[in-house]
Amino acid sequence: MSLQFHRAIEHMDLWSASSDGFSFVITYESPTGPGFRGLAGFVASWRRAIGSGGAVKIGGSPFKVLTEAEEACNAVLKHLTNVG
Numbered sequence: 872m873s874l875q876f877h878r879a880i881e882h883m884d885l886w887s888a889s890s891d892g893f894s895f896v897i898t899y900e901s902p903t904g905p906g907f908r909g910l911a912g913f914v915a916s917w918r919r920a921i922g923s924g925g926a927v928k929i930g931g932s933p934f935k936v937l938t939e940a941e942e943a944c945n946a947v948l949k950h951l952t953n954v955g
Contacts, residue, residue, distance in 0.1 A: 873941075873945045874888035874889075874890055874895055874941065874944055874945055874948060875888055876888045876895075876897065876941055876944075879896070883906060884898060884899030884906055884907070885897070885898050885899075885907075886898075886937070888944070889920050890948060891948065891951070891952050892919060892920050892921065893917055893918070893919060893920055893948060893951055893952075894917065894918055894919070894920040895915065895916070895917045895944040895947075895948070896915070896916050896917075896926065897913050897914065897915045897916075897937065897940045897941070897944065898913070898914050899912070899913055899914075899937075900912065900913075900914050900933060909933065910933050911933065912932070912933025912934055912935055913932070913933055913934045913935075913936065913937050913939070913940040914928065914932040914933050914934075914940070915928070915929040915931075915932050915934065915940040915941075915943050915944050916928050916929060916932075917929060917944065917947055917948075917951075929943050929944065929947055930943075931943055
């Protein structure tokens with residue numbers, strides 16, 4: 872089953888999804904303008920849904936389009952749930 876992302880905060884470029892005890896976030900960053908700062912593109916990260924600990928940036932970030940970031944998150948979820 873693939874992650875179903877939804878806009879987490881209205882009027883901000885931030886999407887989230889969770890599954891199997893993991894939480895995923897995608898943000899749009901740019902070097903200028905409003906919102907998150909960084910290289911232009913979609914940055915994806917994950918963390919355990921319960922407990923403490925920081926988020927882990929998903930390799931390949933920033934992605935050019937949102938669908939690439941979503942696909943990367945789904946690949947990481949598949950890996951995390953198969954590692955056991």
